[in-house]
Amino acid sequence: MNVEYLRVADTYADVLFRLSAGNLEAPVPACPGWRLRHLVHHLGNVAFFVSAAIDAAGPEPEFTDAALPADSELRSWAAAELGSLLDRLRTLDRDLEVWNWSQEPQRLGFWPRCLAHEVLVHAWDAHDALGRRLELPVDACLDGIDEVLAIHLPLRTGDVMASSWTAVVRAAEDTAWFVEVERGKVTTTRTTGPLPVPDVLLSGTAEQLYLGLWGRTPLPRVHGTLDRARALCTG
Secondary structure, three states, X not given: OHHHHHHHHHHHHHHHHHHHOOOOOOEOOOOOOOEHHHHHHHHHHHHHHHHXXXXXXOOXXXXXXXXXXXXXXXXXXXXXXXXXXXXXXXHOOOOOEOOOOOOOOOEHHXXXXXXXXXXXXXXXXXHHHOOOOOOOOXXXXXXXXXXXXXXXXXXXXXXXXXXXXXXXXXXXXXXXXXXXXXXXXXXXXXXXXXXXXXXXXXXXXXXXXXXXXXXXXXXXXXXXXXXXXXXXXXX
């Protein structure tokens, strides 16, 4: 699966970089205060950070954001940073000890998936900034829903996570997730089988749910309390 994550990151970064040509001043509605130049810089900076994490070989790296290059050099700098990181991710052992921000094992294998969705979501942001539509791959959307619910959600805090409730996120593509929140502990199960009646139900296509859970578009079809539905979201 790592190979597919790296392919997604490579493909959609190229889409974003090409789209940004001549459009670096365009505002990005999904990232208030940013223009496309900041989106391009962000992808390069993320790659710069992950490379620093690999070099640190375990602990969280001491890190300073990369300087924003001149517009004439920005795309080539970001593409070089990302390309270098992808080459490292292709060749290094996925079990290499590398810090990440999640509750998952601190291993290099965490980063290809994270990077794929970082790039894919921001490629959508870039299209949205220019009033264009980017159709997202169904398999990537289903995987991204899983990442939000299984990886991001357990890190969420606040009153809504301190209570006990359940949620079902049901994609039209015959896949669903059952989420149990029990006083701060989150358990997420992906299934194609029958599920109990939950306190919160989200349903829609994989793309609708992916973009909704990433905070890019309104959540499709919500049944249950809105604060719990919003707690499922990231971004």
